[in-house]
Amino acid sequence: MILLPALALVSWWLSEPWRLRRRRARIVRTPFPPAWRAILRRRVPVYRRLPVVLQRRLRERVQLFLADKAFIGCDGQAVDDEQRVTIAAQACLLRLGQADGGRFPGLHQVLVYPGPFVVDRVAHGVGGVQQDQRRVLLGESWSQGQVILSWPDARDGAALPDDGHNVVLHEFAHQLDQENGAANGAPPLGSRQRHARWAGVMQAAYAALQARLAAGQPGVIDAYGATDPAEFFAVVTEAFFERPAALADEQPALYAVLSGYHGLDPRAW
Ligand SMILES: [Zn+2]
Structure with a gap:
């Protein structure tokens, strides 16, 4: 009679949340690579302005983000730490105030293009008329767990942190919006x-x-x-x-x- 609740407790304790917490703790215990810190300083000027406590939290969040999310280069775009750290830092800035680690739980992949990309889509107009739409985009966020970005625009958005335009903040805001369904x-x-x-x-x-x-x-x-x-x-x-x-x-x-x-x-x- 007492054994059953105890077993349930143990199985819960060994279940997903516990293993996840342990994995996350292990990731943030790993020293932040000096090369990544150099990328933050060079590519993400807002990082240098943050209070020390938020700088540290951002570094931890970048480690967790990069351990969890796949980055995929498209149309010949090479993806290395330069792209990964620059994009992850801007995404993680959005959730820096959240104690839960700001994980973007629905996001699985970040697709990176060498420039603005073309999206063809069928739009349903008035009276059900179908129209082919071709749009050129700097970024897009899908509710199936992908964010797509033009690397030069993601890079330049970080380089100018006071101009009010930032494609990474924009698309990851859509991801937050999509956590409870369509944006x-x-x-x-x-x-x-x-x-x-x-x-x-x-x-x-x-x-x-x-x-x-x-x-x-x-x-x-x-x-x-x-x-x-x-x-x-x-x-x-x-x-x-x-x-x-x-x-x-x-x-x-x-x-x-x-x-x-x-x-x-x-x-x-
Ligand atoms: Zn938008």
């Missing part, structure tokens, strides 16, 4: 209350962006954010990390909600 601008938030606050603030900021664009006024949030709520979340994530003070000035409620979600305040960096 709709609302990643998993933990509680109904937080969802309600998120929806209210996002809708107001989205409407404000559309009004601003209609009036032809400039602002910190890129016009591409007005495409739909999913793009809005990805675009304001770029602004949150790359132009935090300007975003907080222009949209204080939006900044506060994003800061709460990410567990970070990039204005301090």
Whole structure:
């Protein structure tokens, strides 16, 4: 009678979460390669600005990310530590405020192209009319666990950390959004209350962006954010990390909600 619960406990203890924790602990105990640190310093200038405690956490997250996710070069793109560390560091920046290790659990592969890539797709228009669409993209995020990136754009996005544009932050924001289904601008938030606050603030900021664009006024949030709520979340994530003070000035409620979600305040960096 007592044995059964005890056995269940032991089997749980030896199960996935425990083995995963042990594996992760082993990975972060491995010294961070000096060559990777040099890549961070050279390619990811925001790394040098982070408080020491966040620099260390970012290095650990990069180790975990690179141990977990496959990088695949496409169209002749070579993938070595230069690509892997530069992309992983930007992705991991997004989840640096999360205590759980910010794992992007649904992501399996990062596909890297030598430049913008062409995507052919069939779109269903009004009345069910099918249209072939050809688009040239710098990045894309799939809910089946892939992020696709143009390496020169991923590299240049990291090199300019204050311009408000970063394709890696953008596509990995879509990954966060896709953790609870198709991208709709609302990643998993933990509680109904937080969802309600998120929806209210996002809708107001989205409407404000559309009004601003209609009036032809400039602002910190890129016009591409007005495409739909999913793009809005990805675009304001770029602004949150790359132009935090300007975003907080222009949209204080939006900044506060994003800061709460990410567990970070990039204005301090
Ligand atoms: Zn997008």
